[in-house]
Amino acid sequence: MxxxxxxxxxxxxxxxxxxxxxxxxxxxxxxxxxxxxxxxxxxxxxxxxxxxxxxxxxxxxxxxxxxxxxxxxxxxxxxxxxxxxxxxxxxxxxxxxxxxxxxxxxxxxxxxxxxxxxxxxxxxxxxxxxxxxxxxxxxxxxxxxxxxxxxxxxxxxxxxxxxxxxxxxxxxxxxxxxxxxxxxxxxxxxxxxxxxxxxxxxxxxxxxxxxxxxxxxxxxxxxxxxxxxxxxxxxxxxxxxxxxxxxxxxxxxxxxxxxxxxxxxxxxxxxxxxxxxxxxxxxxxxxxxxxxxxxxxxxxxxxxxxxxxxxxxxxxxxxxxxxxxxxxxxxxxxxxxxxxxxxxxxxxxxxxxxxxxxxxxxxxxxxxxxxxxxxxxxxxxxxxxxxxxxxxxxxxxxxxxxxxxxxxxxxxxxxxxxxxxxxxxxxxxxxxxxxxxxxxxxxxxxxxxxxxxxEAVAEELRIDITADKPEKKDHVIIIPVGGISRVVRNTIAYAKTIGDDIVAIHVAFTEEDADKMEKKWEQWNPGVRLVVTRSRYRSVNGPVLRFIDLVQERVGDNLITVLIPEFIPRRWWQRFLHNQSALWLRFLLLLRKDVIVSTVPFHLRK
The missing domain is CATH 1.20.1740.10 (Amino acid/polyamine transporter I)
Structure with missing residues (x-):
C-alpha cells in the first residue's frame, strides 16, 4: 500500500x-x-x-x-x-x-x-x-x-x-x-x-x-x-x-x-x-x-x-x-x-x-x-x-x-x-x-x-587484504521464546543449520507459568535446552539481556547469535494488533558488542 x-x-x-x-x-x-x-x-x-x-x-x-x-x-x-x-x-x-x-x-x-x-x-x-x-x-x-x-x-x-x-x-x-x-x-x-x-x-x-x-x-x-x-x-x-x-x-x-x-x-x-x-x-x-x-x-x-x-x-x-x-x-x-x-x-x-x-x-x-x-x-x-x-x-x-x-x-x-x-x-x-x-x-x-x-570509521574498518583473512569463530545461539508454536519450531529448525550450541530462554511472570512451560517443553523435546527465568516486574527484555550478559561472561571471545522468532501478518494493518516486542528487543541488542541479531520470520496465511 x-x-x-x-x-x-x-x-x-x-x-x-x-x-x-x-x-x-x-x-x-x-x-x-x-x-x-x-x-x-x-x-x-x-x-x-x-x-x-x-x-x-x-x-x-x-x-x-x-x-x-x-x-x-x-x-x-x-x-x-x-x-x-x-x-x-x-x-x-x-x-x-x-x-x-x-x-x-x-x-x-x-x-x-x-x-x-x-x-x-x-x-x-x-x-x-x-x-x-x-x-x-x-x-x-x-x-x-x-x-x-x-x-x-x-x-x-x-x-x-x-x-x-x-x-x-x-x-x-x-x-x-x-x-x-x-x-x-x-x-x-x-x-x-x-x-x-x-x-x-x-x-x-x-x-x-x-x-x-x-x-x-x-x-x-x-x-x-x-x-x-x-x-x-x-x-x-x-x-x-x-x-x-x-x-x-x-x-x-x-x-x-x-x-x-x-x-x-x-x-x-x-x-x-x-x-x-x-x-x-x-x-x-x-x-x-x-x-x-x-x-x-x-x-x-x-x-x-x-x-x-x-x-x-x-x-x-x-x-x-x-x-x-x-x-x-x-x-x-x-x-x-x-x-x-x-x-x-x-x-x-x-x-x-x-x-x-x-x-x-x-x-x-x-x-x-x-x-x-x-x-x-x-x-x-x-x-x-x-x-x-x-x-x-x-x-x-x-x-x-x-x-x-x-x-x-x-x-x-x-x-x-x-x-x-x-x-x-x-x-x-x-x-x-x-x-x-x-x-x-x-x-x-x-x-x-x-x-x-x-574518517575515524574508515580508519577502523580498513583492512590489509593481503594479510587479514576471515577467521571462523564458535558461537552460542540464543532463542527467546514466548511459548511453543510453529514460529518457535521454525526458528529452532533454522538454528540447527548454523550451529550446535543452542539454548532457548523463556521469561515467566509467575511460578505457575514457569512450571507449565518447563513441562510442555520437556514433553515437546525439540532437542534444545530451555532456560526459564522469572520476572516479578512483568518485563521480558530485561531478563533476556541479563541472561545474554551471563552467557557472554561464560563464552569469552566467542560470538553470540540471538535469533528472534517473529510471525508476519498477511495484511499490513494487522501488525498494529500485536505488540512489537521483537522490534524493541532487536533495537536493544543492536547496541551490544559481539552480539549478532537476526529475525526468523514466519509468514501467516490468514
Whole structure:
C-alpha cells in the first residue's frame, strides 16, 4: 500500500540510464533556476523604499541612483559567474570555488552560507508570495502562515517528482510573470510618456534631506541588494543542464541578467514616478499595478502571477540545496544520505530536509518577510565575496590570456560584495542578522565533526587484504521464546543449520507459568535446552539481556547469535494488533558488542 501511495504522489521510479533525459534545456532551466532572482523584483524596490520613506518625499528620489548601483553590481556578478560556469562545470558554485582556491575552511564557510541562503530563499519567497495573495484578498491575511506552509509542502512534492516534470509545471507561471511585468513596465512608462510626469512626483535633489545620511543610504542600498539573491543558482547547478552544459548555463545566466535589470530598474522608476510608499497592508508592486491598470483584470493578473513566481521562487532553492548537499556529502562534510538519488533520480533527502527547515523558519517568524530578509542576505553576499575572491586567486595563479580583464571583474565583484556584506552585518545586526553570524560557525563545526566521524570509521574498518583473512569463530545461539508454536519450531529448525550450541530462554511472570512451560517443553523435546527465568516486574527484555550478559561472561571471545522468532501478518494493518516486542528487543541488542541479531520470520496465511 505504501509503495502504491508513493508512486501516486511522486510517480514511478526512473532507471539510472534515464538521468540524461532529466537534464534541463534553457527554456526549462530559466524558470527553475532563475525564479528566485526574478521574483525578487517583487520586493527589491520595496526594501529600498522602506528605508527611505520615513525620511519624507525628498528622500524617495535616492531610490533611483540606489537602483542603478544595484544593477551595476548585478552586471559584475553576472560576468563573474559566467566565468565560474566555464571554470567549474561540475557545479557547487561558491563552495567548490572557495574550497579549490582558498582552502577547506573558506569552502565550508561558503557551503554553510549557501545552505542557509537556500533555506531562507524558500521561507522568504513563499512568505512574500503569500503577502501578494493577501494584498489582493485581505480576508486571508490572518491565515498567511498556514498558507505559506501549504505552498512549501506542495513545492516539495512537485520537486520529488523530478526535474523534468517540475520544470514543465514551473515554467508557465514564470513566463506569465515575465510577460506581465514587462507589460506593466511598458504600459506604466508609456502612460507617463503620453500624459506627462505626475504632479506629485518627488523633486530631484542633490542635497540630503534632513534625517537622511550616508548610513541610511547604505542601509537602503544593502536592503535593495536582496534583489540579487539567486543570481548564483545557475552556476551552482550547471550539471543539471543539457549538453553542452556550460554553454547552456551561460546563456541562461545572460538571459537572467537582462530580464532582472529591465524589470527591477523599471519597477523602481515607476515607484518613483507614482510616488509610491510602502504600506503594511499592500505591497509596493500591488500599488504600482493599481496605479497603472486600476483594479481591473490586468491588476489581478499581475498580482496572481507575482504570487505564483514568489512562491515558485522557492524552487530555485529546491534545485540548488540538494545538489550542494550531495557535493558536500561526497566530500564527507554532510551525511551520506544527501548523496543518494531517489526514485526519480533527484536528491530526495535534500529536498525533504530543505522543506522541513523552511517550514520551521516560516512558523518561527510567522511568515513576516521584513523579519526574514535581514537573515537572508548575509549568507548570499558572504558566498558572493568568497567565490569572487577565489576566482581572483585562481586567475592570478593561472595568468592565462586575458587574465587581467577577468581578474578586474572578479576583484570588483569581491570588493563590492564584501562592502554590501559589511553594511548588512552592521545595519541589520540587531534586526536578526546576528542569528546567521552565530549559525554559520555552528554549521562549520558540525561539518568538521561529520568529516571526523567518517574518517575515524574508515580508519577502523580498513583492512590489509593481503594479510587479514576471515577467521571462523564458535558461537552460542540464543532463542527467546514466548511459548511453543510453529514460529518457535521454525526458528529452532533454522538454528540447527548454523550451529550446535543452542539454548532457548523463556521469561515467566509467575511460578505457575514457569512450571507449565518447563513441562510442555520437556514433553515437546525439540532437542534444545530451555532456560526459564522469572520476572516479578512483568518485563521480558530485561531478563533476556541479563541472561545474554551471563552467557557472554561464560563464552569469552566467542560470538553470540540471538535469533528472534517473529510471525508476519498477511495484511499490513494487522501488525498494529500485536505488540512489537521483537522490534524493541532487536533495537536493544543492536547496541551490544559481539552480539549478532537476526529475525526468523514466519509468514501467516490468514
Amino acid at each position: 505504501l509503495s502504491s501511495l508513493k508512486r501516486l504522489i511522486i510517480g514511478r521510479p526512473l532507471r539510472t540510464e534515464q538521468l540524461q533525459e532529466e537534464k534541463l534545456p534553457v527554456w526549462k532551466a530559466l524558470p527553475i533556476l532563475s525564479s528566485d532572482a526574478l521574483s525578487s523584483v517583487a520586493y527589491g524596490t520595496e526594501q529600498i523604499l522602506t528605508v527611505l520613506a520615513p525620511i519624507g518625499a525628498l528622500a524617495l528620489w535616492y531610490s533611483l541612483p540606489i537602483s542603478g548601483a544595484i544593477i551595476g553590481l548585478l552586471t559584475l556578478l553576472i560576468l563573474s559567474y559566467r566565468q565560474i560556469i566555464h571554470e567549474y562545470p561540475g557545479g557547487g558554485g561558491a563552495y567548490i570555488v572557495s574550497t579549490d582556491n582558498l582552502g577547506w575552511f573558506a569552502g565550508l564557510i561558503a557551503g554553510a552560507s549557501l545552505l542557509i541562503d537556500y533555506t531562507l530563499t524558500v521561507a522568504v519567497s513563499v512568505s512574500a508570495g503569500t503577502d501578494a495573495i493577501t494584498s489582493a484578498f485581505p480576508v486571508l491575511h490572518k491565515h498567511s502562515t498556514l498558507i505559506s506552509v501549504f505552498f512549501v509542502l506542495l513545492i516539495m512534492l512537485l520537486n520529488l517528482r523530478g526535474l523534468r516534470e517540475s520544470g514543465t509545471i514551473f515554467s508557465f507561471p514564470t513566463y506569465l510573470f515575465i510577460l506581465g511585468m514587462l507589460g506593466l513596465v511598458l504600459v506604466g512608462l508609456g502612460n507617463v510618456a503620453v500624459h506627462g510626469i505626475p504632479a506629485n512626483v518627488p523633486p530631484v535633489t542633490h542635497t540630503f534631506p534632513a534625517g537622511l545620511g550616508w548610513f541610511l543610504l547604505l542601509r537602503a542600498f544593502s536592503s535593495g541588494c536582496s534583489a540579487l539573491t539567486g543570481v548564483e543558482a545557475i552556476s551552482n547547478a550547471t550539471p543539471t543542464f543539457r549538453k553542452p552544459e556550460t554553454k547552456n548555463a551561460a546563456r541562461t545566466l545572460a538571459l537572467l541578467g537582462l530580464l532582472l535589470a529591465m524589470l527591477f530598474g523599471g519597477t523602481s522608476l515607476l515607484a518613483y514616478l507614482y510616488h509610491i510608499t510602502p504600506s503594511p497592508t499592500e505591497t509596493v508592486l500591488s500599488q504600482i499595478a493599481e496605479e497603472t491598470f486600476g483594479r481591473t483584470l490586468p491588476y489581478y493578473y499581475i498580482q496572481g502571477t507575482t504570487a505564483l513566481i514568489l512562491i515558485l521562487a522557492a524552487n530555485t532553492a529546491f534545485a540548488g540545496f540538494p545538489l550542494l548537499a550531495s557535493i558536500m556529502a561526497k566530500d564527507k562534510f554532510m551525511p551520506r544520505m544527501f548523496a543518494s538519488r531517489g526514485d526519480r533520480l533527484n536528491y530526495s533527502n535534500g529536498i525533504i530536509v530543505l522543506a522541513l527547515a523552511a517550514i520551521g523558519l516560516i512558523v518561527a517568524f510567522e511568515g513576516e518577510v521584513e523579519r526574514l530578509i535581514p537573515l537572508y542576505a548575509i549568507g548570499v553576499f558572504l558566498s558572493f565575496t568568497l567565490s569572487q575572491t577565489g576566482m581572483v586567486v585562481r586567475r592570478w595563479k593561472q595568468r592565462n590570456p586575458g587574465w587581467m580583464r577577468k581578474i578586474a571583474i572578479n576583484a570588483a565583484g569581491a570588493v563590492v560584495s564584501f562592502i554590501v556584506l559589511l553594511i548588512f552585518a552592521v545595519t541589520k545586526f540587531t534586526e536578526g542578522a546576528w542569528i546567521v553570524v552565530l549559525v554559520i560557525p555552528l554549521f562549520i563545526f558540525a561539518f568538521y565533526q561529520v568529516r571526523k566521524h567518517y
